Amino acid sequence: MITLQNLSYKVFDNKEEKYILKNLNISFPKGKLTVITGQNGSGKSTLMKIIAGISKQSEGNVFFGEKNIDECSISQRANLGITTAFQQPVRFKGITVRDLINLASKKQNTVAQACEFLAKVGLCAKDYIDRPLDGTLSGGEMKRIELAMALAKGGEVFLFDEPEAGIDLWSFEELVGLFKELKGKTVIIVSHQKKILQSADFVMLLNRDGQAVFGEKIEVLDMIEQPQCRKMGGAK
Numbered sequence: 001m002i003t004l005q006n007l008s009y010k011v012f013d014n015k016e017e018k019y020i021l022k023n024l025n026i027s028f029p030k031g032k033l034t035v036i037t038g039q040n041g042s043g044k045s046t047l048m049k050i051i052a053g054i055s056k057q058s059e060g061n062v063f064f065g066e067k068n069i070d071e072c073s074i075s076q077r078a079n080l081g082i083t084t085a086f087q088q089p090v091r092f093k094g095i096t097v098r099d100l101i102n103l104a105s106k107k108q109n110t111v112a113q114a115c116e117f118l119a120k121v122g123l124c125a126k127d128y129i130d131r132p133l134d135g136t137l138s139g140g141e142m143k144r145i146e147l148a149m150a151l152a153k154g155g156e157v158f159l160f161d162e163p164e165a166g167i168d169l170w171s172f173e174e175l176v177g178l179f180k181e182l183k184g185k186t187v188i189i190v191s192h193q194k195k196i197l198q199s200a201d202f203v204m205l206l207n208r209d210g211q212a213v214f215g216e217k218i219e220v221l222d223m224i225e226q227p228q229c230r231k232m233g234g235a236k
């Protein structure tokens, strides 16, 4: 479980203080899938970066279970089991997809094991396993490889920022199936897509004032459908 306690993030915009996230008190439950949605610029990626330790909140605290992780670095959080799938994989010359999966899982996988991760993200393993990570991979293929890395790494908390970006619409069902497989974990996904929102247990709607509505999917999606809510930043 990840808990935000009085969490705020502010920036200086034209010398004026502006809250991107304001006094959030939210728990993302273990074993549940939460989808964060809201207008462009409402602070979704900022929140994911704060949980991952890439950005630091201005006020408030973040807890991993009972543990306050405010002072933990990105790698300490990763070691605790907070796994992200939104940073571009490292691209060293000569490194292959298989090397990357081994790096992520911190072990030498057999070909069959490595292929399993690729198959889960819809890549035909034999075609990709020995591909070098270079500019010849398409955007969607790279995105899938990032997802495969997150699965290979494992963890307790999975953070996905717009995992659907660059993934063709026909593969959405598979993508949703993949999230459902992370049973028992805390899964937090930023998405604008209705199909992904529909797969959530909980939905968090961020608005442009830095505040959020958090609740069971049905309640929040009903709210998003209300015309007055569209101004707040419902799903596309």
Ligand SMILES: Nc1ncnc2c1ncn2[C@@H]1O[C@H](COP(=O)(O)OP(=O)(O)OP(=O)(O)O)[C@@H](O)[C@H]1O
Binding pocket: 011, 012, 013, 020, 038, 039, 040, 041, 042, 043, 044, 045, 046, 047
């Ligand atoms: N240092 C900064 N100074 C001014 N504004 C900033 C700074 N850092 C972030 N912002 C603003 O914070 C807001 C939130 O950005 P963020 O990337 O979290 O939005 P988002 O909800 O992920 O949007 P999108 O749907 O487009 O991905 C944006 O308006 C961004 O311009």
Ligand SMILES: [Mg+2]
Binding pocket: 044, 045, 046, 161
């Ligand atoms: Mg974003």
